[in-house]
Amino acid sequence: MRKKYALTDLDCANCAAKMEDAIKKIDGVKDATVSFMAQKLTIEAEEERFDGIMKEVVAVCKKVEPDCTIEM
Secondary structure (H helix, E strand, C coil): EEEEEEEECCCCCCHHHHHHHHHHHCEEEEEEECCCCCCCCEEEEECCCCHHHHHHHHHHHHHCCCCEEEEC
């Protein structure tokens, strides 16, 4: 399953790259792209576990960029 989400308050391209790397390491994530310029997250992950994976994604993003939120 592939979904796109808007990001709010993503402050820098370096943080976007760190978030992308961290998201790709989550079990069940097939691919992820975090665009600083577009303020968007595109994620491809296992459909059966998608909700659980997204909870982990939110937690990882908060660690890297505490002010950033994912619009779900």
